[in-house]
Amino acid sequence: MTRPFALELAPFKFLINTSSSHLYHQLSDLYPSEILIAEELNSIYDFKVSYKSRFWQPGGSMAFQLGHQHFRYADPSQAVPMFEWGLNWCVATYQSRFLCIHAAVLEKNGVAVILPAPPGSGKSTLCAMMMLQGWRLLSDEHCMVDPVSGNIVPCVRPLSLKNNSLAVISRLFPDVKLFQKTEKTHKGTMAYLQPTATSWQKREVTARPRLVIFPKFNAAAQDLSGYALTQSQLFMQLAVNSFNYSVMGQTGFDALCRLSSSVEGYCFEYNDGQLAINEIEALLNEE
Amino acid sequence: MKSECIAFVRGPELYCQNASIQQWTAFIDEARQYALLGSCYFLAQDHDVWAKIPTAVQNHLVSGYHYAEKQKITLLNELIELEKIFTDSAIPALLVKGVAYRVDGYSLARGRVFSDIDLLVPDSHFAQALEKLKNAGYLEFSMSAYDRRYYLRWTHQHPPLTHFLRGANIDLHHHIFPVSSRENIRVEPIVEQAIPLTDSAFSVPSPAHLFMHAAVHLFYQDETHKLVKDLVDLYLLYQEVITRQPFSDLVAAAQQSNAQAAVFYALSTLQQVFAIQLPAEAGQLAPAASRYRTWQMQFLLTHLLDHTSTWHRPAHFFWFVRGHLLKMGPLTLLYHSIAKSIEQFKERRELSKKQQQADAHTRPGDAH
Structure with a gap:
């Protein structure tokens, strides 16, 4: 099991729990090292995301979830785009401060x-x-x-x-x-x-x-x-x-x-x- | 006790003083999951602790507030439509649960999220009410034949009705407990003692009956995904009910309706989870309750609310079985379990087919 990591974005911070050993590395192409970091003990995270493969899903599909809310399944080869869409979904659906x-x-x-x-x-x-x-x-x-x-x-x-x-x-x-x-x-x-x-x-x-x-x-x-x-x-x-x-x-x-x-x-x-x-x-x- | 929401509701001042950064992260996550952000927003205001809450958490409480306010408007609009249907009819129709809290001015209604409008109409007028609702466009949608029969044979309500244009959901109840159970909880006193609303075709149950209904709901609950919300509701409701009616009315209501056991379990749960002080009269309900059930409920709740416990996961299963056994007895449950498993297998296949179809129709720019 891989360790959880964080995206210290603004205005919302994400904590990611994933089963993929590649995701962190893949995301380092997209996010700078001061944003993609290990879980910080001094940060309040707005969204705790779970992105894990489900053994009963064919092809090792990963489920993007926020709490009990399921967003979508992703084929492992499409893990990055689905992850990015998942973050969009969190913001578009679960905040109305702005x-x-x-x-x-x-x-x-x-x-x-x-x-x-x-x-x-x-x-x-x-x-x-x-x-x-x-x-x-x-x-x-x-x-x-x-x-x-x-x-x-x-x-x-x-x-x-x-x-x-x-x-x-x-x-x-x-x-x-x-x-x-x-x-x-x-x-x-x-x-x-x-x-x-x-x-x-x-x-x-x-x-x-x-x-x-x-x-x-x-x-x-x-x-x-x-x-x-x-x-x-x-x-x-x-x-x-x-x-x-x-x-x-x-x-x-x-x-x-x-x-x-x-x-x-x-x-x-x-x-x-x-x-x-x-x-x-x-x-x-x-x- | 590991539930952050329950800890917050129990003592907002203390919680805001002592919560660690990690607790706040867990609090946001849990409050969002149980749709308690709006309720916590108002509790924070009432207890004057808003300024002590970190900005990141405030942002989500504000989101919850907006969502609940929007739902309030939707609900009040739907009630205007329902008034038209029931006005000038002789049907004794009661608004119950969340809608009743809202229209009868309970402060726990502020920020509270609901999923459907609950109506209670006694057996004598049930068919008439159902026909009126159907004629007005509240229809049954997409339910398997098995599920439909399940509702009609074993539960205390009609299959959910949805307005064909507005999408509003109505749960039409004839009892407050499953008719397939061995209990015989009488609904007549609720209807007879209901309080008519001014300028309305509807009534609401007395405060004591509202609490009794919530208690019965918790006692027969088999699901765990709303448990924290139900407990918070029950606690906030209890606090308001005892300012509106003396505690002895709660006992009397339970006795008249034959619901002593459920009310006793609810009160002892509140004592266990929220440390409320129970008046001595509560003891009058004890003989109706079984020691085993009291222990079982306390044991399961302790572990359901503590996600670090090794019993946490098994407790979900036992809670599920317990709720179902109370509702339908062992033989019916066996039959229901087998039939339902087959149903769910079919549904899952249907669902994955639907996602594939939706993907095929997605255009490049669609939002998600």
Whole structure:
């Protein structure tokens, strides 16, 4: 039996009990050594995860569980992606301290840009491009709004890329390494990008939201087109993309009102992510 | 006593003063598992210990608070719908368990999570109530023929009803104990002494009857996955009930309903787990209880709540068998065990087929 280990992430810390002797080593590709550590006696862990193989499951499948709650079984060859999805599931399902929107968040010069988008719109690709051009990554998945301060709380984790975006990133940034590439998962081929050093270092530094962009990559589009959203449109679009808006009641409503009245919202459609990034920077420099 | 939640509920001040870092980790994990985060949030406020709780723990208590508040709104909305169904009918319908705590203003209802709405309608009007609910869209969903027959033949309630649009679950009870058991707990006094709610088609049981119901529920419990929550509920309920009605009413209620044994076991459990002081009148219930059962319950609970004990795992099994034996007697239990094993084997096969199908339909961007 392997020893439990911890992921000292922010704002939530995880304690992992696993039967896999490889998992710790595999995760060291994705997490720096100050985050992936042995169990700390001075840390309160938010989520105690069990990730163990079940002898009655064919092929030694591993069950990802939080307490008695079962998430999914994973084939050992897909242990890493399922583990990462499992952590996402913990945060998306079991916390409502922060309003959590399914969106990427990046920061430059103290202001944050939120990129919510339905699946397949190119959100992760755009997010990776921005991070690799010097933006600080707050999250590629969970935009956490603090209802008390109105700020965005970072939730820094390895950036997950799927299918076509792997080739796009490799072509644009040939020196960048993709880790733990896993094929034939139920979402296709997955691989992970390490957050930049400054993203990890500032993992507890919140940022003030300024822009919300709903990106849509379309190879057949003419350059870049877009339109501004009204405050009410923006509110509704953010609510639809939220994991826990319906749970948070009045607190969630107030937080979302505050957010949607303090930012500008746009929908972008483009055939080249760089055009979207240029436009975002132009919008931020306008004022 | 190794349950962190029970230790917290027993004395929030003391717990917050002495809890180690590892205990707080275990507390979050356990409170989430037993859906006690919301209840602990309110207890922390009531006992004025909020500031002594580490921020990481506060975050999860706040999450629990939000979840429970959302459920409260869902519940009150569903009650508005139920009022429409039962208004102007002569059906004596009682809201029981968690819903009753909520609508009758018990403070233990704050932050408490529930999974269904429990209604009690006596046999005389049961068929009529069932028909009204079905006509209003509360239907039976996906239950095997065996499970359905199990409910109808052996339990004290109808198979769960689910509203076809809103998904709200209703447990319609005709008794508060399984009809297949040898006990004969009378439900009539609960109905006769029920307290009508203002401007409502519903009533709620008297405080003493609410406690008796919770006691019977615990005594016949065969599951362990909610045990800590049930014990916390029972303790908080007891504390409020004895401020609303004299203790002698608890004894009288138990005697009228023939539930002395269950109430006695519940009180001695509270004494064992939460160190409550029992009034002398509690002794009047003792003759109805068996020494063996009292010992058995205490022994099993001690080990169920102590996950370091070597008896911890066996205790789950014995608790399961004990609960079932009390509900149905040995022969019925044997029959039920065999039938249920076959059922579960079939279900498991069905479930793995479903995950494969779901995987085949997953799109690359789906959230999880």
